[in-house]
Amino acid sequence: MPNRNAFLSLLFLLGLWGSAQPTLAQHLVPHSVQLDPTKLERQGLNLAQEAAQLAQFQQYELALPRARLATQLAPKSPEVWSLLGGLYLQTNELDNGITALKTAQTLDAKSSAVLFALGSAYFQKSSYATAIDYLKAGLKLKPNVPGALFDLGNAYLMLNQTPDAIAQYEKAIAQDKTFWPAINNIGLLKYESGDVDEAIRRWRAAVAIDAKAAEPQLAMAVALYAKGDREQGLKLGETAIQTDSRYSDLKFLKENLWGNRLLADTKKFLETPRIKATIAQAQEKGPSQPQSMPQ
Numbered sequence: 001m002p003n004r005n006a007f008l009s010l011l012f013l014l015g016l017w018g019s020a021q022p023t024l025a026q027h028l029v030p031h032s033v034q035l036d037p038t039k040l041e042r043q044g045l046n047l048a049q050e051a052a053q054l055a056q057f058q059q060y061e062l063a064l065p066r067a068r069l070a071t072q073l074a075p076k077s078p079e080v081w082s083l084l085g086g087l088y089l090q091t092n093e094l095d096n097g098i099t100a101l102k103t104a105q106t107l108d109a110k111s112s113a114v115l116f117a118l119g120s121a122y123f124q125k126s127s128y129a130t131a132i133d134y135l136k137a138g139l140k141l142k143p144n145v146p147g148a149l150f151d152l153g154n155a156y157l158m159l160n161q162t163p164d165a166i167a168q169y170e171k172a173i174a175q176d177k178t179f180w181p182a183i184n185n186i187g188l189l190k191y192e193s194g195d196v197d198e199a200i201r202r203w204r205a206a207v208a209i210d211a212k213a214a215e216p217q218l219a220m221a222v223a224l225y226a227k228g229d230r231e232q233g234l235k236l237g238e239t240a241i242q243t244d245s246r247y248s249d250l251k252f253l254k255e256n257l258w259g260n261r262l263l264a265d266t267k268k269f270l271e272t273p274r275i276k277a278t279i280a281q282a283q284e285k286g287p288s289q290p291q292s293m294p295q
Contacts, residue, residue, distance in 0.1 A: 044073025048080045051087065060091050071100075078108035082117065089121055097121050112142035119151060128155045146172040146179050153185065157257055162189050180206040184216045185257065192259035196223055214244035215256065218266075225272075226265045237269060238278045245282035248275075 048070040054063035067084040074080050081104035088097030098121050104114045115138030122131040135152040139145065153168030166189060169182040187202035200223050206216035217240035225233030246252050248270060250263060258266070269275060 041074045041077070044070040044080060045077065047073065048077070048083055052083055055083075055087060055090070058090075060087055063087055064091065071103075076107060078104040078111060078114070081107065082111070082114050085114075085121075086117055089117065089124070092124075094121055094125050110141060112138040112145070112148075114138075115141065116145070116148045116151070119148070119155075123151065123155055123158075126158075128158045131155045132159075144171070144175045146176040146182070149175070150179065150182050150185075153182065154257060157185065157189065162193070165189060178209050180209040180213055180216065183209070184213070184219070187216065187219060188257060188259060188262065191219070191223060191262050196227060199223055212243055214240045214247050217243070218247045219258075219262065222262065222266045222269045225269050233269070234272065234274050237275050241275065241278050241282055245279065245285075248279045248282065 047066045051063040051066040051070065054060075054066070064084075064087050067080070067087050070080045071077075071084055081100050085097045085100035085104060088094070088100060098118065101114055101118050101121065104111065105118070108114065115134050119131045119133075119135035119138065122128075122134060132152060132155045135148055135155065139148055139152070142148075149168045149172035153165045153172065156162075156165035156168060166186055169186050172179050172182040183202050183206040187199040187206070190196075190202060191199035200220055203216040203220035203223070206213055207220065217236050221233045221236035221240060223233075224230075224236065241248050250267060250270070253263060253266060270279070
């Protein structure tokens with residue numbers, strides 16, 4: 001049964017709110033209200049559209065109640081359930097998101113988007129093997145989606161299956177030559193394996209695609225500094241941190257799949273006087289605007 005707030009919203013939608021309320025002394029005459037299922041579904045789809053528009057502006061707290069009510073009004077719409085699941089994932093309510101997405105899957109078993117979203121949800125829950133199963137199922141229905149191939153590569157990376165991870169990243173790049181996050185992550189794996197020159201080449205290629213991509217800039221800065229090219233490394237590091245100061249946080253870097261070898265070298269790099277001064281200046285300015293990644 002919907003909660004009280006959702007029930008009141010439903011009354012507003014159905015035009016049943018606003019009439020005079022009976023006093024306690026009045027005798028209530030039982031009657032039935034004839035509801036039009038088509039009209040209810042249309043109202044639900046309209047609410048879902050509103051929720052999707054709010055989500056585009058990252059107003060998830062406003063979007064969620066609309067999406068929840070939309071699933072009550074249009075319970076047979078896989079798109080509405082998928083929207084609700086995606087919103088739950090955005091607000092880190094992973095279990096609720098998975099429940100909603102699985103409902104969408106029962107309504108439309110051939111939706112690759114739902115399978116990809118379930119893969120993302122299980123990745124966030126650190127259930128990497130399950131994430132791989134859903135991502136591969138989605139790719140079977142809709143092959144060659146760069147974002148899904150990238151996510152699959154990340155899941156393999158977390159399971160230390162490096163050749164499989166690189167293979168998926170390479171497939172993503174083959175589909176979209178400008179997909180620099182996949183190029184960047186190959187660099188991460190190459191650095192961990194000791195192939196520093198190849199890692200630097202990959203990061204240089206990523207920066208050539210997007211000059212404002214802070215992650216490959218900082219990774220390349222650390223690698224150059226560790227190799228002895230300290231001046232070039234420091235210059236690149238200053239630029240990267242000024243672009244996006246989040247990359248001066250080792251915890252943030254680990255969340256972005258940086259390996260132990262690169263993290264150890266980055267820790268030394270961040271402790272140099274010039275970089276420490278750059279971090280302090282960036283913190284005084286406030287948080288940087290994160291750079292968008294290709295979809």
